[in-house]
Amino acid sequence: xxxxxxxxxxxxxxVAVLWGALLGAVLAAGLAWVGAARTWSDAAILVxxxxxxxxxxxxxxxxxxxxxxxxxxxQAAVGWLVVGAGxxxxxxxxxxxxxxxxxxxxxxxxxxAGFAVLEWATAIGFLNDLRPFEVEAGELQVLxxxxxxxxxxxxxxxxxxxxxxxxxxxxALAAVSGALAVTLFGANKIAFSIGELFKQFxxxxxxxxxxxxxxxxxxxxxxxxxxxxxxxxxIETIQIAVVGATLGCLIAIPVAFMASRPTTYNGPVYWLSRxxxxxxxxxxxxxxxxxxxxxxxxxxxxxxALAMVMFSMTIMAKLFSETVDTIxxxxxxxxxxxxxxxxxxxxxxxxxQVLPNYVAYALYIFELxxxxxVVIGLVGAGGIGLELNKQRSxxxxxxxxxxxxxxxxxxxxxxxxxxxxxxxxx
Amino acid sequence: xxxxxGLSVVYPGGLRALNNVDLDIADxxxxxxxxxxxxxxSTLLRAVNGLVPITEGSVQVxxxxxxxxxxxxxxxxRSGIGLIFQTFNLVNRxxxxxxxxxxxxxxxxxxxxxxxxxxxxxxxxxxxxxxxxDIVDKAYVRADxxxxxxxxxxxxxxxxxxxxxxxxxxEPVASLDPVTSHMVMRDLQRINRDLGITTLINLHxxxxxxxxxxxxxxxxxxxxxxxxxxxxVSDEVFRQIYGRAITPDDLLExxxx
Numbered sequence: 271x272x273x274x275x276x277x278x279x280x281x282x283x284x285v286a287v288l289w290g291a292l293l294g295a296v297l298a299a300g301l302a303w304v305g306a307a308r309t310w311s312d313a314a315i316l317v318x319x320x321x322x323x324x325x326x327x328x329x330x331x332x333x334x335x336x337x338x339x340x341x342x343x344x345q346a347a348v349g350w351l352v353v354g355a356g357x358x359x360x361x362x363x364x365x366x367x368x369x370x371x372x373x374x375x376x377x378x379x380x381x382x383a384g385f386a387v388l389e390w391a392t393a394i395g396f397l398n399d400l401r402p403f404e405v406e407a408g409e410l411q412v413l414x415x416x417x418x419x420x421x422x423x424x425x426x427x428x429x430x431x432x433x434x435x436x437x438x439x440x441x442a443l444a445a446v447s448g449a450l451a452v453t454l455f456g457a458n459k460i461a462f463s464i465g466e467l468f469k470q471f472x473x474x475x476x477x478x479x480x481x482x483x484x485x486x487x488x489x490x491x492x493x494x495x496x497x498x499x500x501x502x503x504x505i506e507t508i509q510i511a512v513v514g515a516t517l518g519c520l521i522a523i524p525v526a527f528m529a530s531r532p533t534t535y536n537g538p539v540y541w542l543s544r545x546x547x548x549x550x551x552x553x554x555x556x557x558x559x560x561x562x563x564x565x566x567x568x569x570x571x572x573x574x575a576l577a578m579v580m581f582s583m584t585i586m587a588k589l590f591s592e593t594v595d596t597i598x599x600x601x602x603x604x605x606x607x608x609x610x611x612x613x614x615x616x617x618x619x620x621x622x623q624v625l626p627n628y629v630a631y632a633l634y635i636f637e638l639x640x641x642x643x644v645v646i647g648l649v650g651a652g653g654i655g656l657e658l659n660k661q662r663s664x665x666x667x668x669x670x671x672x673x674x675x676x677x678x679x680x681x682x683x684x685x686x687x688x689x690x691x692x693x694x695x696x
Numbered sequence: 697x698x699x700x701x702g703l704s705v706v707y708p709g710g711l712r713a714l715n716n717v718d719l720d721i722a723d724x725x726x727x728x729x730x731x732x733x734x735x736x737x738s739t740l741l742r743a744v745n746g747l748v749p750i751t752e753g754s755v756q757v758x759x760x761x762x763x764x765x766x767x768x769x770x771x772x773x774r775s776g777i778g779l780i781f782q783t784f785n786l787v788n789r790x791x792x793x794x795x796x797x798x799x800x801x802x803x804x805x806x807x808x809x810x811x812x813x814x815x816x817x818x819x820x821x822x823x824x825x826x827x828x829x830d831i832v833d834k835a836y837v838r839a840d841x842x843x844x845x846x847x848x849x850x851x852x853x854x855x856x857x858x859x860x861x862x863x864x865x866x867e868p869v870a871s872l873d874p875v876t877s878h879m880v881m882r883d884l885q886r887i888n889r890d891l892g893i894t895t896l897i898n899l900h901x902x903x904x905x906x907x908x909x910x911x912x913x914x915x916x917x918x919x920x921x922x923x924x925x926x927x928x929v930s931d932e933v934f935r936q937i938y939g940r941a942i943t944p945d946d947l948l949e950x951x952x953x
Contacts, residue, residue, distance in 0.1 A: 598788075600781065600783055600784075600785035600786075601785050601786065601787045601798075603747070603781070603785060604779070604781065604785040604786075604798065604851075604854070605798055605801060606747070606774070607745060607747060607774060607777070607778075607779040608774060608775065608778070608779075608798060608799050608801055608802055608854070608855075608858055609770075609771045609772065609773070609774035609775030609776075609777075609801070609802030609858070610771070610798070610801035610802055610809075611771065611801075611802075611806065613806065613810070614801045614806065614809050614810070617809065617810055618787065618790075618794075618798050618801065618809065619787060619798075622787045622789045622790045623787065623788075623789065625789070626789075
């Protein structure tokens with residue numbers, strides 16, 4: 271092994287190969303420890319694969335001009351593929367039970383992970399500091415040692431995790447490492463950068479000063495005395511929530527019964543109500559707000575209430591129908607056997623079984639409504655959201671803080687009320 | 697009067713639960729039906745009030761044809777037939793009186809049952825039913841606070857509240873202990889005698905069948921294999937119906953026998 275390393279390093283003469291050889295040695299030791307590698311030839315294969323792989327990666331990085339672009343990341347991934355191939359080969363030769371698809375997947379995992387990590391490193395600016403004219407062909411560029419530590423470590427763990435999960439037969443690890451790879455890739459794409467976050471932190475501190483102390487009263491028009499303008503919109507929001515929750519939950523009852531197997535009238539009714547419910551449920555609450563504001567007019571709490579009705583109805587119908595699906599069918603059969611009509615069967619056989627659940631859902635939906643009606647206020651559906659948006663657009667942060675505090679208190683109070691009612695009902 | 701001709705019931709999936717059954721039951725009779733599990737006892741009972749779809753044949757109850765009846769006709773037929781279940785099928789969260797009033801659902805207008813505004817005559821009738829099974833003191837108790845035997849008596853009261861002409865009982869005592877089982881069987885016997893309601897009971901305890909039955913019907917493999925007076929029934933007849941020797945499992949008092 272030592273011979274191999276010195277030969278390789280004599281030929282290439284640079285640091286990357288040494289790091290690669292070290293990576294291979296670490297892998298060999300780890301695999302040996304868990305019994306997936308047994309002989310010196312296994313170790314040799316891993317060391318060579320590591321050295322070669324990282325040499326490829328290095329050659330890409332060496333030849334770049336400034337920031338690494340995706341094509342170069344892909345090329346570097348080939349290097350990681352070499353490492354992965356060595357890793358997979360060792361796994362496979364020591365456990366012939368490991369099928370070649372699994373081995374291929376382990377090798378591929380290395381390549382994918384290597385690619386993702388390189389993209390990530392670019393995004394967080396690890397490699398941005400080398401500007402084009404600083405990269406000189408042929409000259410030995412020793413990148414930051416921490417770069418190798420970071421990417422090497424991360425890539426290794428991802429690849430190892432994938433390989434092991436296949437070896438041991440628990441796909442969970444492979445799934446986790448797959449998820450990590452996807453996350454890194456996505457983070458790169460949305461420019462999620464921790465470094466950037468730290469840079470902005472200072473600015474946030476300056477901004478925080480403008481929020482405090484909160485300003486409770488202000489003048490709407492010039493010459494007007496400062497007044498408490500928060501209370502009325504908050505009450506309006508609560509009223510919107512109450513109306514929305516009540517009407518929505520009431521309408522949801524027949525819809526839910528029609529959309530549940532035990533209580534529905536017949537096949538077509540079942541499919542129609544279930545499909546309608548599922549389609550309507552996908553509409554986000556903000557969108558309901560926009561629809562009704564367009565229909566009814568901005569600044570109108572009526573629009574807000576209508577939006578909340580739809581919002582509540584869809585949630586209650588889904589929750590309630592799932593509960594009704596699980597009821598005991600016995601009382602329903604008994605009611606049917608006495609000659610009752612379907613509506614009576616539902617009323618006396620099904621409803622008493624699910625009433626406590628209904629009440630619990632209704633209270634929960636009411637809480638949701640409070641928060642949702644603040645949000646739709648932002649699109650002009652009335653209530654305190656409208657006021658919040660107005661003050662935000664004037665950059666009156668101290669008034670915004672006051673409004674936020676009022677909303678916070680209101681939500682807490684309603685939550686306490688809801689807990690109290692629920693306890694009394696049980 | 698129950699008239700069954702050529703009754704066959706085939707479930708979707710191909711299971712032939714009943715095959716060409718012919719049966720006549722006069723008004724006021726007390727009939728016990730025995731047979732192995734799966735012999736078709738429950739299917740036969742549920743065919744009488746149309747809870748299972750009738751594939752072939754005819755079932756007439758008090759002159760009305762069940763096979764092929766419309767939904768409205770079925771409701772009318774069912775309102776005159778009371779069904780008692782092995783698992784009681786009460787609404788656990790409701791009070792006993794509300795459970796019994798479920799028997800009146802077909803007799804009152806929809807709005808009354810929807811709002812829970814039962815006419816006083818119906819409430820009185822329900823109370824009378826509870827009294828007949830000796831459980832009227834529990835009228836305002838929640839149904840799941842009762843014992844098994846008490847719950848079954850509520851089930852009987854619910855069936856009685858319909859003022860039915862036919863009473864069907866599907867293994868009414870299978871979930872009860874021996875003492876309570878005897879009480880329930882005696883109640884059913886008494887109701888049949890005092891009110892003259894035609895009664896059909898599925899049993900799988902043979903000693904109960906012999907103790908309380910008057911006319912015995914044996915089903916095996918979906919077919920009628922015995923129909924006669926209980927006095928004429930010997931162990932040999934039971935063996936014929938069951939297709940095997942009697943075991944202690946077939947007797948209520950089997951463990952102690």
